[in-house]
Structure formats: C-alpha cells, structure tokens
Amino acid sequence: xxxxxxQEWGALPELxxxxxxxxxxxxxxxxxxxxxxxxxxxxxxxxxxxxxxxPEQGSLREQVCEAPVFDKREVTDSGGHTETRYVxxxxxxxGKFDEAVELTLxxxxxxxxxxxxxxxxxxxxxxxxxxxxxxxxxxx
Numbered sequence: 001x002x003x004x005x006x007q008e009w010g011a012l013p014e015l016x017x018x019x020x021x022x023x024x025x026x027x028x029x030x031x032x033x034x035x036x037x038x039x040x041x042x043x044x045x046x047x048x049x050x051x052x053x054x055p056e057q058g059s060l061r062e063q064v065c066e067a068p069v070f071d072k073r074e075v076t077d078s079g080g081h082t083e084t085r086y087v088x089x090x091x092x093x094x095g096k097f098d099e100a101v102e103l104t105l106x107x108x109x110x111x112x113x114x115x116x117x118x119x120x121x122x123x124x125x126x127x128x129x130x131x132x133x134x135x136x137x138x139x140x
Contacts, residue, residue, distance in 0.1 A: 001125065002095055005132035007113070009139055010094040015065040017055050018093075019139060020115050024128055028118035030075065030087075031101055034108035038086060040069070049086055051105060055114060075104050092117075095136040097125055 004024055011018035012033075037052035047069040055063045071087040085104040092101045094117075101121040108114060122128070129135065 001127050002097065003127045003129050003132075003135055004094070005135045006128065006130050007133050008094060008117070008136050009134065010092055010115075010117075010136075012090055013093060014090045015051070015067065017053075017063065017065065020055060021057060021113055021139070022115040022117045023113040024122070024126075025116045025118055026122070026128055027078065028116050029120060030073075031092075031103050031118040031121045032075075032085075032108070032116040033088075033103040033105055034111070034114040035105040036107050036109055038105060040086075043068075049088065049105070051088075053114070054109065057112060057114060070102060073104065075106075077106075092121065 006024050008022055009019045010022055034053050035051045039050040041048050049067055049069055051065050053063055067088040069086055070089045072084055073087055074082055075085045076082045085106055087102055087104050089100045089102055
C-alpha cells in the first residue's frame with residue numbers, strides 16, 4: 001500500500017483536470033468534487049452533466065467538463081446538512097493509482113480544497129499519514 005498525506009495533488013484526466021489539490025478525508029465516505037453549476041442534458045439516450053468548476057483554489061478561472069450521470073444520492077456533509085447530489089465515475093490518477101472512482105458533485109467555493117478524497121476511493125490502496133502533506137509530490 002502507498003502512504004499519502006492529508007493533502008495531495010492528483011489528476012482527473014477524463015475531465016481534463018490536472019492538477020487538482022485534494023484533501024484526504026478519512027471521515028468522508030464518498031469523494032467529492034467542486035461544481036458551482038451543473039447542467040443536465042441527454043446524450044445517446046443517457047443522462048449527462050455539464051460541470052462548471054473553478055479547478056484552482058482562490059481563482060475564478062472557470063473550467064467546463066462533461067460526464068455521464070452514474071447515480072443521485074442523499075449525502076450528509078460534516079455540518080449535518082443533507083442534500084441530493086449527482087454522482088459521476090471518472091478516472092483518478094494519484095501517484096501510481098489510476099482507477100475509476102465515484103465523485104459526488106457540490107459547490108465547494110467556500111472550501112479550501114476543490115476535491116475531497118473519501119474512504120471508498122482509498123480502501124485497500126492507501127495508508128494516510130495525518131502529519132504529512134504531498135508525499136506523492138508537490139504541485140506539478
């Protein structure tokens with residue numbers, strides 16, 4: 001297993017997001033990606049999303065990507081608020097790890113990190129050192 005710190009840099013190549021700064025959150029079941037606006041649409045009979053995001057912390061630079069809808073789920077955040085969120089599946093590259101993960105989508109404009117890496121994506125792959133940062137490398 002690979003040891004990672006409480007924050008790491010990764011990539012979401014299918015969404016053309018590279019790099020993305022993520023908080024490794026063992027308290028979160030599912031991983032979460034920032035999206036300040038979502039536009040559902042249909043492609044080839046399947047529900048898709050146009051995802052509008054700010055990929056960099058502290059920047060208002062917009063990036064738009066598209067992904068098929070995998071699911072919709074009720075998610076309770078750390079403040080106890082429950083909301084229905086879209087879920088997508090997309091590749092995550094994190095060190096030597098390169099696999100599809102599930103990401104819920106919500107507005108994280110007020111949060112420091114644009115992505116949370118939750119337990120489901122880490123299970124059996126990583127050990128987290130909560131005192132360390134960027135064990136897989138600094139910002140690319």
